Amino acid sequence: MVTTPVHPLEKKDPKEEILKAALKLFTEKGYFNTSIADIRQLADVSTGTIYHYFKNKEAIADALYTEVVRSLEESFKEIRRLNNAFERLRAILELFFELTENEPEIVRFIVMVRHQEILSQRPPLSQSPPFRLLDRIMEEGIRAGELRRMNPQVATAVFYGTVARMALLRLEGVLEKPLAFYLLDTWTAIWRALAPANEKGA
Amino acid sequence: MVTTPVHPLEKKDPKEEILKAALKLFTEKGYFNTSIADIRQLADVSTGTIYHYFKNKEAIADALYTEVVRSLEESFKEIRRLNNAFERLRAILELFFELTENEPEIVRFIVMVRHQEILSQRPPLSQSPPFRLLDRIMEEGIRAGELRRMNPQVATAVFYGTVARMALLRLEGVLEKPLAFYLLDTWTAIWRALAPANEKGA
DNA sequence: GTCTATAAAGTGATAGAC
DNA sequence: GTCTATCACTTTATAGAC
Numbered sequence: 117m118v119t120t121p122v123h124p125l126e127k128k129d130p131k132e133e134i135l136k137a138a139l140k141l142f143t144e145k146g147y148f149n150t151s152i153a154d155i156r157q158l159a160d161v162s163t164g165t166i167y168h169y170f171k172n173k174e175a176i177a178d179a180l181y182t183e184v185v186r187s188l189e190e191s192f193k194e195i196r197r198l199n200n201a202f203e204r205l206r207a208i209l210e211l212f213f214e215l216t217e218n219e220p221e222i223v224r225f226i227v228m229v230r231h232q233e234i235l236s237q238r239p240p241l242s243q244s245p246p247f248r249l250l251d252r253i254m255e256e257g258i259r260a261g262e263l264r265r266m267n268p269q270v271a272t273a274v275f276y277g278t279v280a281r282m283a284l285l286r287l288e289g290v291l292e293k294p295l296a297f298y299l300l301d302t303w304t305a306i307w308r309a310l311a312p313a314n315e316k317g318a
Numbered sequence: 319m320v321t322t323p324v325h326p327l328e329k330k331d332p333k334e335e336i337l338k339a340a341l342k343l344f345t346e347k348g349y350f351n352t353s354i355a356d357i358r359q360l361a362d363v364s365t366g367t368i369y370h371y372f373k374n375k376e377a378i379a380d381a382l383y384t385e386v387v388r389s390l391e392e393s394f395k396e397i398r399r400l401n402n403a404f405e406r407l408r409a410i411l412e413l414f415f416e417l418t419e420n421e422p423e424i425v426r427f428i429v430m431v432r433h434q435e436i437l438s439q440r441p442p443l444s445q446s447p448p449f450r451l452l453d454r455i456m457e458e459g460i461r462a463g464e465l466r467r468m469n470p471q472v473a474t475a476v477f478y479g480t481v482a483r484m485a486l487l488r489l490e491g492v493l494e495k496p497l498a499f500y501l502l503d504t505w506t507a508i509w510r511a512l513a514p515a516n517e518k519g520a
Numbered sequence: 521g522t523c524t525a526t527a528a529a530g531t532g533a534t535a536g537a538c
Numbered sequence: 539g540t541c542t543a544t545c546a547c548t549t550t551a552t553a554g555a556c
Contacts, residue, residue, distance in 0.1 A: 130521085146435035148350035151549065162523050167551065169521095230432055233348035240490050269493060270503040273483040274476075274511070281479030282472070288442050291471060301472040309476070309511040332540085354532060364541050369533065371539095 131169045133159040135183075138176045143224035147177060147234050177234050184225055188246040196249065201257025202307070208250070209279055209303055213295035216283045224287055227280045250276065263310050274309050278302065333371045335361040337385075340378045345426035349379060349436050379436050386427055390448040398451065403459025404509070410452070411481055411505060415497035418485045426489055429482045452478065465512050476511050480504065 137158035141150040152173060156163055170176050195207045216223045232240055241247060254271045257263035263271060282302055285291045291298065339361035343352040354375060358365055372378050397409045418425045434442055443449060456473045459465035465473060484504055487493045493500065 146432065149435060152551085153549080163551085164523055164553095165521075173550070228432065230348065230430065233351060240492075242487060242490060242492055266507065267500055267503045269487065270484070270500050270507060273487060273504070274480045274507045277479035277481075277483030278476045279479075281475040281482070285444060285471065285475060288444060290442075290444055298469055298472050301469045302475070305468065305472060305476045305511040309507040353530080355530095365533085366535095366542080367540055375532070 130159070130161050130165050134161060134166055134169060134176065135179060139180055139221050139225060142177065142180070142229060143221045147229065174234065177231075178238070180225060181231055181235060181238060184222060185241070185244045185246060187222075188226070189244075189249065192246045192249045192253075196253060201253065201260070201262040201310075204253050204257070205275060205306065205310070206303060208275075209306065210299070212279050212283055213299055213302075216286055217294050217296070220287055223283050227284050228287065247272075247276070257310075261312060264312050266310075271310055275306055278306055332361070332363050332367050336363060336368055336371060336378065337381060341382055341423050341427060344379065344382070344431060345423045349431070376436065379433075380440070382427060383433055383437060383440060386424060387443070387446045387448060389424075390428070391446075391451065394448045394451045394455075398455060403455065403462070403464040403512075406455050406459075407477060407508065407512070408505060410477075411508065412501070414481050414485055415501060415504075418488055419496050419498070422489055425485050429486050430489065449474075449478070459512075463514060466514050468512075473512055477508055480508055 134155060137155050138150070141154055141158060145154075152163060152166060155176070156166060159166075166176075170179070191211055192208065195204050195211070198204045198207060212223070226241065231238060238244075251268060251272050254263065254268040254275070258265060258268055258271065279302075282291070282295060282298060286295050336357060339357050340352070343356055343360060347356075354365060354368060357378070358368060361368075368378075372381070393413055394410065397406050397413070400406045400409060414425070428443065433440060440446075453470060453474050456465065456470040456477070460467060460470055460473065481504075484493070484497060484500060488497050
């Protein structure tokens, strides 16, 4: 974004074009089924340009990983400012459902790509900052009595497992309607699983 | 198994050795990071032997997929004979948790391998027979009033999403204790999410 | 910064002896 | 059925002109 020209329509930033093409190809065909030649073609640049901006193919995936994790962490931090666990979790659910419909490639990258198979250096997403933040949101909610007393890791697994599964089924075309259609049922189920024992069903 | 020799200790079936090695390598390093040479070495056979039993590398992955799906379907069919949704889902949860501890490579293959990236012909696991069976178990449970009235696809997503996430976190080493340790919390959460409205919390 | 041309290496798969 | 040797090809990555 820093290098975006003053007149946006004139010329496109090749680095951004490369990343955009790579995200599309990696999530559609998979990292290993995507060659540099594929990226070159879709981004409409030459091999030399790709290697001018990125050390190698892995570095492209790494840049995507970093950006997605950073953006997710930013959203989660924002959401953490909400008043209680109910509102925070609800907001994260809605964020994922909305992202799945509007930015399917990003969610594909989050829930479908096996990052460890590509980026052996990086931790699995489940240990990246945004997911640690999710764990903390759970711990705080349990401590505050806003969530039922339970193992916080299990709470996170129930929550994120459900959310990610819904996103995956939607991206695979198994769920035919937009995720908004399933939002109420999904939230009711999640909240029943996590709500304090005395609380009503949502 | 058909070709297992009378004296099991004498000679190993090369086909089984190849499959065993491939399962280990595919789930540990990934399909594309595993070369025929790697399989050859671990299975202690020659390249020629591999291509005698399998048309190509993809056919090895296909054989593994077929066997895992078949075995899972068999277990689910057995479990379906139980009396109600409560017992059936509980049994599936326990099956997955036990499998994760005792046969981690099989569960890795189920929850971590991106089959579609390798086997473009096969449906995603979410549409394979055992998972269709799981959907039917949910539908029947809802119709019988053993589960809360809700979209059955959401019910399946909550259930399997949670189970798969717990297995994944365990396989990634995030959960330090055996899954049995988390069984009660996991089941309580799942059952609260799915139980009929009047029912107590497990 | 961007391009074309090409090098260097690894891979899946085959041929043919035993 | 199993082996060794090797082909044919793709792929990543580099060199060097413009």
